[in-house]
Amino acid sequence: MVAAVLDQLGRRPGVLRLSLTARCNLACPYCCPDDHDPPELLSPGERRTLIAVAAGLGFSSLRLTGGEPLLHQELEALIEAVQDLRQPAGLREVALTTNGVLLTAARARALRQAGLDRITISLDGADGASVALMSGRAHQGELLLARVLEGVRHAREAGFDPGRGQLKLNAVIDRRRNADQLLPLARLARELGVELRLIEFMDVGNRNGWSPDQVLTAAEMVERIGSRWPLQPQGRAHHGTASRWRYLDRDDDLHLAVVASISAPFCGDCNRLRVTADGQAYTCLFGTAGTDLKPWLRPRPDAAGLRARLQALWGQRHDRYSEERAHLQPGAFLPHAEMAYLGG
Template sequence: MATPKAIPTDGLGRPLGVLRLSLTARCNLACPYCLPDGQEPPGLLTLEQRHAVVQAAVALGAHSLRLTGGEPLLHSQLESLIETVQPLRAQGLRDIALTSNGTLLSANRARALREAGLDRLTLSLDGADGASVARMAGLSDAKAGERTLEAVLAAIGHARDAGFDPAAGALKLNAVIQRGLNDDQLLPLAELCRGQGLELRLIEYMDVGNRNGWNPADVVSAGAMVEHISSRWPLEPLERDLHSTARRWRHRDGTGGIAVVASVSQPFCGDCNRLRVTADGVAYTCLFAAPSSGLDLKPWLQPSSNAMDLEQALTQLWRSRHDRYSEERQASTAGREHAEMAYLGG
């Protein structure tokens, strides 16, 4: 019997568990907390190269693949990639998820994603009215916001009809909350999700990238968000899953629940197990990484490359990892340049 391969851990004893693979840096929205470039970096990975990255990550212990962007629905080979990695389930890949703003998710696309083998889908919506959506999506006016809101609500229906069941955790809604821009949308978003049977995932406004003018005064803490919603619909906490980015609560009346991603006020660096690979093949070990800290994987993704060499490069990168930016944010990282969110894949 073959000896099981040892799973590498980083410098703080954290194993690799999740690969976040960006397919594109482009997006059809211009959310002010992200501000994508609107164009691709040169040297995008091919379908075959992306498969090789996923295969190597799975060999090193990654059991979950999350496909991101930019907006991944802009990528024409999205379904092909999902189909291509299905055989890796026999090697330890258990879950394939997608994060999207939902505006491009037609009924046909939702069915195609499900048929390709996508397990989970998280859509994004930062407001429950046209004006709020416009502010948070970088749109021209409330009418444009209303159209976007209608598109996302339709996408929720398309996803549900395609078999992404919210009750099974296969369909959720993300919302980034920023003080003074959309903090008045907490209750409307919670009410929307209660009516849709969706888990609402509230995300603290983060200092990712260098363009969003982040100020800690603009952060609405997870505690404040939970307290505000619980004052209207009482909540009770659930146990946090190991390695999860979110802490979860359920409504006491049994109508759904919320989760909060509190990387500013309640950092979860201690058991972070995420590796990020950009659309052009640069690997980063932290969402808040400096641009120069990435490892370009393309030298190990050439036709003549050996798969074991790619695994070894990723192993060395992971073992040298000591990232815990959110825990150190106030101590020693002030003024540090960050890679941009749309480039890293969020």
């Protein structure tokens, strides 16, 4: 039985988002990733220790992120190495967020065989020009779109069933750049039979030039798509990030989802801890500074010490930046860690 650990707002641990690299093969303007990793990356053994300790504290979901995690050559080995942490030890699922460009048939099969439960693939446009714009890769849009769609197919063929929530699409929507892609993306996801998750453009990091007028709100997205295909609200699951809507014109229970971290914050039941590729723990996506966990991982793992540090870190947690943002004075915004470094 995992002992209850509560933060200052009564929130329990739930999701450990572990970044494997800050590098990416794309240059999406809302993320602005680095082309290199920070020094002192965690080793596979250190990551395994961290995940085991976190699972013992109640982090039952592990999401592997980047940068682009498919650039990490030991990804499958790590997934396989944590399988013994599943119930009753505490880990219930292992998920992955990827841009899908490198998701070959062989890679998809290897991930499934290693024990991966779910894949979310990012795609911010439904045509070559939009993909080129949103990926920061001029003149490569058609090629990238084709590869991502192949990745979706490979994932499905490897056994990731979208009908069971094992395969989804993410799209970040920027009012200035790709708001015209709402209906095309929804149409594409409907054709693929995959849930589409539309994400409001967020003020994560300091490089992406975020301003409030770039935010197309979740309510506007739902209104636009609902005017084309009727939608029925399904609500937001406790601890979930997305509000879901069911398409009424289909009999396959396909859903649309929206993540409204700007217009309708959900800090009240946030259960996420983010750890960067170099072992910095952040208790909020919009955090300004992390806590270095390496002193409890090297030169040799100190599982008891790491558990105590994570327990204390969570117990001191009181972050609710998205809820507080609306009340901040102009100019009061603090510098944030970059999205690619945090793993989104």
